[in-house]
Amino acid sequence: MAVNDNPGREATFSPLEVMTDAPVIPVIVLEDVEHAVPLARALVAGGIRMLEVTLRTPVALACMERIALEVPEAVTGAGTVRSAADAEAARRAGARFAVSPGYTSAVGRACRDLGLPLLPGVATGSEIMAAAEDGYTELKFFPAMQAGGLAMLKAWAGPFTDVRFCPTGGVTPLNAREFLALPNVVCVGGSWLCPVESVRSGDWSRITQLARDAATLRR
Numbered sequence: 172m173a174v175n176d177n178p179g180r181e182a183t184f185s186p187l188e189v190m191t192d193a194p195v196i197p198v199i200v201l202e203d204v205e206h207a208v209p210l211a212r213a214l215v216a217g218g219i220r221m222l223e224v225t226l227r228t229p230v231a232l233a234c235m236e237r238i239a240l241e242v243p244e245a246v247t248g249a250g251t252v253r254s255a256a257d258a259e260a261a262r263r264a265g266a267r268f269a270v271s272p273g274y275t276s277a278v279g280r281a282c283r284d285l286g287l288p289l290l291p292g293v294a295t296g297s298e299i300m301a302a303a304e305d306g307y308t309e310l311k312f313f314p315a316m317q318a319g320g321l322a323m324l325k326a327w328a329g330p331f332t333d334v335r336f337c338p339t340g341g342v343t344p345l346n347a348r349e350f351l352a353l354p355n356v357v358c359v360g361g362s363w364l365c366p367v368e369s370v371r372s373g374d375w376s377r378i379t380q381l382a383r384d385a386a387t388l389r390r
């Protein structure tokens with residue numbers, strides 16, 4: 172893991188390091204700030220520490236702050252980053268990487284300026300080319316199943332030999348292995364590690380077990 176040159180600041184990561192840390196990046200939706208720390212601890216206990224907290228709920232930024240402060244073993248990232256303002260707010264809340272459901276140069280520029288590694292979301296060849304033009308070649312393929320799944324990734328391997336993907340959207344424990352077996356896939360993303368009912372009921376041991384199973388998926 173690359174350590175930031177700035178003494179006193181936390182370690183920083185390249186987008187590739189965010190992707191290679193574990194076979195799965197959990198997509199997290201938090202409804203209650205009180206769930207943030209136990210959920211992050213449960214995932215870390217199962218061997219998953221790169222955590223994508225989506226900016227889909229009003230408490231998402233507060234949750235990121237809590238995890239960043241109280242679970243130093245976790246690396247908090249922001250998901251659903253749709254604008255430069257989202258990226259700035261996430262960085263202020265302690266996010267150390269960003270994931271976006273699509274790509275715009277404004278988001279790419281903002282993340283670069285903030286020193287926030289970004290996994291931009293793409294679903295077409297033109298979007299891959301736009302992200303690559305801005306220097307982004309580690310990409311989230313979203314929504315993976317709906318936009319062509321395994322066949323799409325196989326087709327992209329031809330023209331986009333230097334691009335690596337994190338397919339997300341419809342990836343499950345049943346199909347994750349097939350995605351991870353593709354040479355242009357480094358990791359997958361998915362919400363299955365954090366089932367809403369388990370988070371609501373505080374079933375942290377179930378989440379640790381799901382994380383453990385995900386962490387041992389073979390690439």
Ligand SMILES: O=C(O)C(=O)C[C@H](O)[C@H](O)COP(=O)(O)O
Binds near residue numbers: 292361
């Ligand atoms: O919120 C975002 O920024 C997204 O890009 C969407 C999520 O990555 C997918 O909704 C996860 O998909 P599932 O694993 O099928 O639930």
